[in-house]
Amino acid sequence: MEAVLTRPGERAGARWLAAARVLAGTLGAYGLASLATVALALVLAALGFDRVEAVYTAQLLSFALFALVAIAVFHARNIVWTWMCLVGAAVPLALLNWWLMPGGAA
Numbered sequence: 178m179e180a181v182l183t184r185p186g187e188r189a190g191a192r193w194l195a196a197a198r199v200l201a202g203t204l205g206a207y208g209l210a211s212l213a214t215v216a217l218a219l220v221l222a223a224l225g226f227d228r229v230e231a232v233y234t235a236q237l238l239s240f241a242l243f244a245l246v247a248i249a250v251f252h253a254r255n256i257v258w259t260w261m262c263l264v265g266a267a268v269p270l271a272l273l274n275w276w277l278m279p280g281g282a283a
Contacts, residue, residue, distance in 0.1 A: 194256055197256050197260070198250060198251065198256050198259070201250045201256065201259050201260055201263060202246075202247045202250040202251050203247070205246070205250065205260070205263040206243050206246035206247040206250060206263075207243065208263075208267060209242070209243075209246055209263055209266055209267055209270070210239045210240075210242045210243040210246065211239070212267055212270040212271055212274060213235075213238075213239060213242055213270055214235045214236055214238075214239040214242075215235075215270075215274050216270050216273045216274050216277070217231075217234070217235035217238060217239075218231045218232045218234075218235035218236075219231075219273075219274065219277040219278065220277065221234060221235065223277065246263075250263075
């Protein structure tokens with residue numbers, strides 16, 4: 178049985194793409210879920226929820242968000258587009274967190 182990738186450079190490229198996808202699916206999904214958790218907890222607290230309930234609700238929803246992001250990363254065809262989407266979603270969440278934090282921009 179012949180290997181599909183015959184040149185050494187192609188094997189290394191495929192390994193780097195797989196590593197980038199695993200990092201996006203684990204660390205990228207974790208980072209995005211944690212940013213979304215903080216943002217949602219701050220928004221819920223600002224809307225009048227008790228702080229404990231806001232954090233608890235946001236934390237529960239973060240598990241579903243992590244799973245959805247990880248599934249989307251491994252389903253996507255283009256890893257560069259995937260990383261751009263992760264960063265594009267993380268930047269507004271980070272800015273929102275900074276703005277809503279006590280002592281932040283507000």
